[in-house]
Amino acid sequence: MIKHILDTTEKIIDGSLPYQQFSKDLKQDNSYSQSEKHQFRTLVNALLNRYFRYLYSLTEGEETTLTQFEVLALSLFSFNREKKVVPLSYEEFLAALPTDIQVKFEQEYPDESFPIRIPKHFHSENPALSLAARFSVPLALTEQLIADIGRKNLLKFLTNRYRETYGLINQNVISDEDFFANMPLFIRGLKPGEYEYKGKEYIKKTPAYNNNEIVIASQTLLDVVDIIESKKPKNLLFVQHEDTSLMLVLALKYPEIQIHFYKDDNRSKYIVRHLVRKFSLENVTYVDKITQTYDFVLTTLQSSNINGDIRHRDFYFRLPDNLQFFAAKGREELEELKDYVNEDGHLMFITTTVLRFETHLQAVGFLRDYPEFELILEKQHFHFTPNNETLYYALLKKGAHVEEA
Numbered sequence: 001m002i003k004h005i006l007d008t009t010e011k012i013i014d015g016s017l018p019y020q021q022f023s024k025d026l027k028q029d030n031s032y033s034q035s036e037k038h039q040f041r042t043l044v045n046a047l048l049n050r051y052f053r054y055l056y057s058l059t060e061g062e063e064t065t066l067t068q069f070e071v072l073a074l075s076l077f078s079f080n081r082e083k084k085v086v087p088l089s090y091e092e093f094l095a096a097l098p099t100d101i102q103v104k105f106e107q108e109y110p111d112e113s114f115p116i117r118i119p120k121h122f123h124s125e126n127p128a129l130s131l132a133a134r135f136s137v138p139l140a141l142t143e144q145l146i147a148d149i150g151r152k153n154l155l156k157f158l159t160n161r162y163r164e165t166y167g168l169i170n171q172n173v174i175s176d177e178d179f180f181a182n183m184p185l186f187i188r189g190l191k192p193g194e195y196e197y198k199g200k201e202y203i204k205k206t207p208a209y210n211n212n213e214i215v216i217a218s219q220t221l222l223d224v225v226d227i228i229e230s231k232k233p234k235n236l237l238f239v240q241h242e243d244t245s246l247m248l249v250l251a252l253k254y255p256e257i258q259i260h261f262y263k264d265d266n267r268s269k270y271i272v273r274h275l276v277r278k279f280s281l282e283n284v285t286y287v288d289k290i291t292q293t294y295d296f297v298l299t300t301l302q303s304s305n306i307n308g309d310i311r312h313r314d315f316y317f318r319l320p321d322n323l324q325f326f327a328a329k330g331r332e333e334l335e336e337l338k339d340y341v342n343e344d345g346h347l348m349f350i351t352t353t354v355l356r357f358e359t360h361l362q363a364v365g366f367l368r369d370y371p372e373f374e375l376i377l378e379k380q381h382f383h384f385t386p387n388n389e390t391l392y393y394a395l396l397k398k399g400a401h402v403e404e405a
Contacts, residue, residue: 001032002088002096005040006072009047012314013068019048019314039086046079047072048313053136054078057118061129061139073097074109078116090114127151131158138316141306144323148356153382157354162309162383162390164204165197167217168252172280174213183208193253194222196387212278217249218389220381224350225250227377227395231346233257233296240268241333242300242352247272250298251281260287260294293342301330301362303353307390308383327357334366338373344399347373351392354380359392366396373398 011017022044026037054075058066066074077093080086090111094102122130131151132142135158145154169179171193180186185199186208195214197203208214221244228236228250238247240263251259261272261284272286304319304326320326334349341347351358359380367373378394 001036001040001086002076002093005043005047006069006076009044009072010069012044012048013051013317015318042085043076043080045313046083046085047075048317050075050079050136052138052316053118053133054116056122056129056133056139057116060119060122061126061132070101070104073101074105074116078114081114131155138319141316141319141323144355145306149354149380149382153384156384157308157382157390160308160384162218162307164216164218166219166222166387167195167197168215168222168249169193169195170213170215170252170279172252173211179208179213183213186214190219191222215245215248215252215279217245218391219387220389220391221246221249222253223381224348224391224393225253227393228296228298228348229254229257231296233294233346235260235294236296236298237262237290237294237337237340239263239290239297239299239333239337241302241330242305242350244300244350244352246298246300246350247284248275248279248281251284252279255281255283257283259284260290261285262287262290290340293340293345295342295345297337297341297345297347299333299337299347299349301333301349301351301358302326303330303351303358304355306353306355309390323355324357326353327355327362330358330362331365334362338370338398341398344397346376347396347398349394349396352390353392354382354390359394363394363396 008017008022012019012022023041026041029037032040051071055071058064058071058074077088077090080088094105097105118130118133122133128143128146129139131137131154132139137158142154145157149157166189169176176193179195180188185206186195186197188194189196199206203209203216209216224246235258238259238261240247240261247259247261250257269286272284275281276284304323330349330351337347349362351362353359360378363375363378367375373396376395376397378392380392381388381390383390
């Protein structure tokens, strides 16, 4: 089983085996008992979650002769030595490996080398390497994040996780008074029609969610829709490149805003039509093609999703070597929309990341090349602020005075 675990994890890391497919295959694998499947999954997850921790602890961030397979093997034995997931002696561990690796490990990593610890001098000598090892994050990304949001914010960023605890009451289904009278685990939010959830159970398992009485939305999203409403657009184009609940929140809270929703794929068309029926949204129309200009153009750009909400265990391995790839994609998406903004209209872009070349620097670069727009407002939100999520928005206005040469 040890060799199978290592081979499987390596395939997930190199992208030849999607994690979801691994999980599905394991469920259907009859060669393992249920307890063995649990052990298998636990060890694969541990290797994915802690790969960079063990890599940097072994190599101290320097060039190494260790192969990826060897790092995974050492990581597996170290983790199992600590957690005792399966009975596994040092001799049994070596026996599961190719002969050349056995010889190498016997010489360089004897039994007393385990478990592998993060070197203490990291913390005083190299803060980036210390954080990368502690939270098992790629070192280059850690260094970029320290430059972009600072070490103190990064520590909070990596320590905390976004929790779905805030949102809107669906007043098409229930009034505020009836909702709070019937739902003692929910308290009133900052504004009418908003709630904060105080229960311990996952919010999507509550009767309020299952009965369609609430819509989950962070205070961040609600602040964004309030800003949009303050501009009093008669019509609005929403172009979605990154999935969010923003369209639903905007449509429910401000039914007077007519929304044209566009995303160039059939799946989104069906999802939007489902939401329109489910929530009786009379102000949302799906458009197959953009054929007019609008008072307000809103878009969620593709992003690296460096936002503290890691939903997939192989997330860091799927990131491109050059993270500015996403900034370039976002720039293309913005440029495609600029001509659909009415004179004196607004363009807002949203991205769910903290990397500055996708956020502030994206806005600065766009304004430099298209001086007919001006920056009205921008803000970076963080998920470590209660009831918020990590999200950046920039609000631009078209019609800025441009001096002729």
